[in-house]
Amino acid sequence: MNDLMIEARGIRKQFGDLEVLKNIDLDIRSQEITSIVGASGAGKTTLLQIIGTLDAPDAGELKIRGQHVLGLKGRNLSAFRNSNIGFIFQFHRLLQEFSALENVLMPAWVAGKDDQITKDRASGLLRDLGLGDRLTHMPAQLSGGEQQRVAAARSLMNNPAIVLADEPTGNLDSGNADSLFDLFLELRDREGQTFVVVTHNERLASRGDRTVSMRDGVIIQ
């Protein structure tokens, strides 16, 4: 399958006088890992927020899974987002009064799923990320990088068709950064998920299927 998961056309975004995205066209193919690289301030996070429907552009069109999403509002928009898109941010927030495993299980619980398969998936994701012996640790008992990996597992828990990750390896050493990327590759192959990964790490970026470079609000390749 090689159809388009995300089609962005003529996306513009301005903050005051500052033009942050200048007429961006971007296609994201299904079941691929697209890396987005570029200097600080190039507009990567702004673009990711827009294609994740968390922020609206000033102009342009956005189709996700063939559906025009810029017209969606309120409950329809959040329902669409919740059932299609997962986010991994550099600065995540775990629920402090729940264990690592419970934090990962939370999205499943919210969706009304609480069985052995669900538990196995949650602990499997944590094990894949090197946290198999941290399942019952509370967030305060985890290092920053461990917390980041728990948050990544939580984002992957409900198997979203699209995963948008903004510097997901920002707090990780190269071994753990590689493990997280390994998991993305495995989920792409095993579950057909589509990933868009913003990273400053060129070596990691090159492990994806395609790299998109941004500079000053435009895509340069």
Ligand SMILES: Nc1ncnc2c1ncn2[C@@H]1O[C@H](COP(=O)(O)OP(=O)(O)OP(=O)(O)O)[C@@H](O)[C@H]1O
């Ligand atoms: N809410 C906002 N109000 C005003 N300016 C903003 C706002 N959000 C972002 N900007 C500006 O837009 C530009 C692009 O920001 P963005 O966060 O998209 O960059 P980035 O490529 O993700 O950078 P980094 O690699 O540092 O995360 C920056 O110059 C930033 O200062």
Ligand SMILES: [Mg+2]
């Ligand atoms: Mg950013």
